Amino acid sequence: EAYFKYINDTQGGVCGRKIVYKMEDNNNDAAQGLEAARKLIERDQVFALVGSLGDDSEAAAWDYINEKGVPDIFFSGGVHRFATDPEGHPWTIPLIPSYTVEGTFIGEYISENLPGEKVAALYENGPQGWDELEGLKLGLDPDKNELVTAQSFELTAMSIRSQVANMKNSGATVAVYLCGPGWVGQGIQEADRLGWHPDIFMSYTSADDIMFQFVSPKLLEGAITFQAFKLATMREDPAVARHYDLMKDYGGPAPSNFTIYAQLVGELAVEALSRTCDNLTREGLMDAVESIEDWHTDLLLDEVNVTFSDTDHIGLQTGRMLRVVVEDGKAGFKYFGPLYVFED
Known part of the structure; x- marks a missing residue:
């Protein structure tokens, strides 16, 4: 959320639109996970789900999300099957390495x-x-x-x-x-x-x-x-130092490895959205995500890149x-x- 605030403040959002970020707590619980997804999709009419967290909650919701045709991108759960069924669940793309x-x-x-x-x-x-x-x-x-x-x-x-x-x-x-x-x-x-x-x-x-x-x-x-990414203790690293400043300036939590990963999710989401300016649709967003090849940010370790395709939805593999x-x-x-x- 802090990173999206930063993007809205310094760049006016993406494609000329401000990012509106809504959250629902799924408690990594199956019943609550499905209910949280329904609220965001049906009540809030969100364009996409970004960075959802939890294996149990995702297991309960991913069929529903894919039936609705809503992008479920850079999901943070390690169950391998979430990343290896691009044909049956084409709208779901995890980011973290699978277990x-x-x-x-x-x-x-x-x-x-x-x-x-x-x-x-x-x-x-x-x-x-x-x-x-x-x-x-x-x-x-x-x-x-x-x-x-x-x-x-x-x-x-x-x-x-x-x-x-x-x-x-x-x-x-x-x-x-x-x-x-x-x-x-x-x-x-x-x-x-x-x-x-x-x-x-x-x-x-x-x-x-x-x-x-x-x-x-x-x-x-x-x-x-x-x-796969730099640690919050690496404060001498310029990218990590900027992360500390960003969390402080935009109301983020105390920096940790978890907040660094969360900013990675935000940066990748902005990258994907920026590729949809000429086709700002849910299908266009998925096409944009699947076009990402050897993407790198300074918060990732050297030589660690992110690549997706329409047949490969495994995010970090190094x-x-x-x-x-x-x-x-x-x-x-x-x-x-x-x-x-x-x-x-």
């Missing part, structure tokens, strides 16, 4: 850098866990690493102690946490209580300093995750690994290693 893409990169990294190590995975019994586990299996080289156990848990569970104990007892020396930040933190703490200190990998949903609210930097040090480091008593995330590129 399958991320899991594949983690598996590839393990086999390239930790050959011979036994791997254990903890995954939520839901779309995120299923997709990330599938990706992990795709990425692991079975000649180099064995996935000795994959432990699932319900999102309603009170504890994952038994699952972590099973992971330890499997003889694994690598633990991959395919779940949200709170569960990752609980898993690492349980492992420490059991005296088990494997190499740690965790979903990109945990690639933020918020993790240090769930688990101590000492236990997180060395943990590896994945991301990125680099992040490692938790503790320097001078301060914990944070640092990029390292080569660029990973997903091959479907």
